[in-house]
Amino acid sequence: MGQRRWRCVNDMSDTAHIPMRRAPGGGLITRVLSRFISGRALVIAVPLLWLTVFFVIPFVVVLKISLSDAAIAMPPYTPLFGDNWEFSGDLENYAFLLEDPLYINAYLSSLKIALVSTVFALLIGYPMAYYIARAEEPKRTLLLMLIILPFWTSFLLRVYAWIGFLSLNGVINNTLISLGIISEPIVMLQSDFAVYIGIVYTYLPFMILPLYANLVKMDVSLLEASQDLGAGPVSTFFRITLPLSLPGVVAGSMLVFIPAIGEYVIPALLGGPDTLMIGKVLWTEFFNNRDWPVASAVATVMLVVVVLPIIFLRNAQPKEPS
């Protein structure tokens, strides 16, 4: 209702005399323009144009460059159209991605690392979210604050904190040695293990917050009914709590899984030389090998194989009132 009325009134303002009153000093150009461009269209155009230029067109450029060849020049790729506009693009870069097992392995390994990290984040995050949701009021706000605090501090510095923790003379090794549990430091940094820890650690708040939002709304009387009817706490959890919190589980898992796939910083700082992640591969192709066309092809494939399914999945999900 409101929307329609808003539009009606807006259409009225399209008649020439109102814009004139709005801008008394407006010259002929303003008056002529306002006949053709309504304020409404202008408001729509600003975000639409911005996103078209700086979000959509860039992908067209990526697609274009992925069809050209690398060259020693600036910018370092061959033009797609020759002097007489003859088309010289080919799918060579995509064939290259298929030939070299590095790329396929990197895609698969990214999916695996993201999936395993998501599962661990869920296992750690769920009890925390549940505990906070059931806590009494002043304590609940405090705990929630403790979850949100790391989220607002620097991501990079939180990853960095683990270097000091996991390195050979780091906090964990020093503690274990001084306690006499181990005599030689354990190698933990620069491994897939460190990458898992890094991802779970940095994305844990993203898992906890949607879970908390879901669990705090849950009707406690359902749980009481279940217990009155003789179900134990474990049975109540798996038959009542978990199914009811499924939307929160899905939302939290998506928030961890999606950014984890394309992660660059964590594998670069905590991972070893053989930690394969597609974000790191793209970065290396671009910055170290200066091969812009192959980097573009990697990005295009990533977009089609990874991002588009996620967008479809998100849209297919039933909308939860937030």
Place this chain on the structure above:
Amino acid sequence: MRRKGFFLPTAALFGFVFLYAPIMSLIIFSFNENKLVTVWSRFSTKWYGELFNDAQIMGAAWISLQIAFISALVATVLGTLAALVITRFGRFRMRTPLMGMTTAPLVMPEVITGLSLLLLFVGMEAFLGWPAGRGMTTIIIAHSTFCMAYVAVVVQSRLGDMDESLEEAALDLGARPVRVFFDITLPVIAPALISGWLLSFTLSLDDLVIASFVSGPGSSTLPMVIFSKVKLGVSPDINALATIIILVVGVGIAIAFWQLRRGIKR
């Protein structure tokens, strides 16, 4: 549910220790005199002094703050417009594409966003001569673009919760839409705008990947400088920097929650 189990508090405690142990060790070792970050010798604040004398870090911090401030401003304006158009403008031809374009940046891997924007800027420079080279302007454009998606989400949910009859009443009483927006809608959604701005500011200040792609010589942001230092290993002045950031954010969040609680009580 009155019965307090053993498992839940233990698991939650483990989680909080997991979250805070690395941060705590970061803070503790920032006051360590030893150059070896993880070997304690004695209390000292010398790394804070070194941090403030490090012209590279201070310069980068200043660049990052400027970029974050302006990007957050641009993102808030654009994101609010996008949210308003989507929730209040009824049906129009480009509505579905616009909705897609405002949510897609949220799931886009940073490496793709960074690469695609850099290639756009390079192409634009070749064809239009603008932007001439890359630097703060290109980083601001890039950050505004991905931050506006977050602002749009925050503002959209606020507009959804808002009582539309207020706006309708104003329109019925003859106020023009622009007037309605500034007199009715804006004051009501102001808290969402503030949190959107803060979120954008933080995201911009924190971004390493996109900035690395679209920055130019002389416009290294703070995360870029930290990253290049940290890649070589731990360094105590970075611990000092982290401690300052955690302190500032902690105080900020404490104030925000205190205000929120006061607001609820009233």
